[in-house]
Amino acid sequence: xxxxxxxxxxxxxxxxxxxxxxxxxxxxxxxxxxxxxxxxxxxxxxxxxxxxxxxxxxxxxxxxxxxxxxxxxxxxxxxxxxxxxxxxxxxxxxxxxxxxxxxxxxxxxxxxxxxxxxxxxxxxxxxxxxxxxxxxxxxxxxxxxxxxxxxxxxxxxxxxxxxxxxxxxxxxxxxxxxxxxxxxxxxxxxxxxxxxxxxxxxxxxxxxxxxxxxxxxxxxxxxxxxxxxxxxxxxxxxxx
Numbered sequence: 001x002x003x004x005x006x007x008x009x010x011x012x013x014x015x016x017x018x019x020x021x022x023x024x025x026x027x028x029x030x031x032x033x034x035x036x037x038x039x040x041x042x043x044x045x046x047x048x049x050x051x052x053x054x055x056x057x058x059x060x061x062x063x064x065x066x067x068x069x070x071x072x073x074x075x076x077x078x079x080x081x082x083x084x085x086x087x088x089x090x091x092x093x094x095x096x097x098x099x100x101x102x103x104x105x106x107x108x109x110x111x112x113x114x115x116x117x118x119x120x121x122x123x124x125x126x127x128x129x130x131x132x133x134x135x136x137x138x139x140x141x142x143x144x145x146x147x148x149x150x151x152x153x154x155x156x157x158x159x160x161x162x163x164x165x166x167x168x169x170x171x172x173x174x175x176x177x178x179x180x181x182x183x184x185x186x187x188x189x190x191x192x193x194x195x196x197x198x199x200x201x202x203x204x205x206x207x208x209x210x211x212x213x214x215x216x217x218x219x220x221x222x223x224x225x226x227x228x229x230x231x232x233x234x235x236x237x238x239x240x
Contacts, residue, residue: 006160009170010039015211017154017166017218022226024142032143034226036135039168040125045135047143050113064107065114068097070132072121093129094119100133100153100183100193106146115145126169127155133183133193138223142230151192152219153183156208158200163208165215180205182212186220189213 012018018039027033032047053059070093097119107115117139119132130153137151157167157177164171171177178198184191191209200208 006162008164010168012166014162014164015214017215018168020219020222022138022222024138024226024230030139030143032139032141032145034135034138034142036131036138036223038127038131038134038166040123041121041127041131042123043119043121043128043131043135045117045119045132045139047115047117047136047139047145049115050107050110051116053112053114056112059112061111062108064110064112066098066102066105066107066117067114068094068101068117068119068136070094070097070119070121070129072124072128093132096129096193096195097133097136101136101140101151103190103192104137104148104151104185105140106148109146115140115143124169126167126172127181129153130155130181130183134219134223138226141227148185149188150186150220150223151183152186152216152223153181153193154212154215154219156180156182156212156215158198158204158208163204163211165211180208180212182209182216184213184216186216186223189216 021037023035025033026035027046030046030048034045036043050064053065070090117136119136121128133151133153141147155167157164157179159171159177167177172179178200181195183193
């Protein structure tokens with residue numbers, strides 16, 4: 001049951017996303033790149049490849065391998081300085097990002113190779129893994145890889161008995177919201193990432209998924225707009 005007295009600190013409605021900015025082709029020397037900003041969270045993704053995969057025993061003779069690397073820059077947060085280098089959290093987010101994108105990208109034409117996606121968080125205020133996935137999907141499309149559809153991601157949470165979309169860092173950490181990062185494909189609405197941090201009722205969980213579906217559709221619209229601006233003759237309704 002929603003609380004009538006509760007209001008979000010930034011004044012947004014429960015189902016409202018923060019202001020967004022999207023651009024592709026932001027790193028000229030990358031094979032594909034994208035910037036995605038939502039509120040005060042800013043992610044840049046750069047794609048390199050396909051290229052030779054070393055060590056060779058990790059190669060897949062049937063298709064290329066997608067390898068993602070998620071990193072928060074040292075001064076990206078508003079709190080303490082982020083320790084440089086890989087961490088358990090960054091490795092976990094890198095892995096779930098790979099899994100969120102693998103189902104939509106076709107690398108069958110590039111056996112024994114690797115496609116690297118580097119995701120850098122320049123500024124963070126909640127929803128970093130979701131911003132990284134959204135940026136990476138655009139960057140892969142910018143690189144020209146065959147993709148069945150785009151992937152968009154958003155965090156939905158339960159906060160003081162309310163379901164809210166696009167959690168800020170304050171809502172996630174200080175107000176201790178139940179955090180549910182969800183990634184969905186643009187056309188079929190298949191879920192490619194679903195994580196849950198906390199306890200939530202079954203009814204609220206399914207309601208959260210429906211909120212995420214609506215939010216991901218709005219996210220896809222801005223992804224597709226950025227791709228159409230760069231490729232006005234090549235993008236279809238799915239942003240490909």
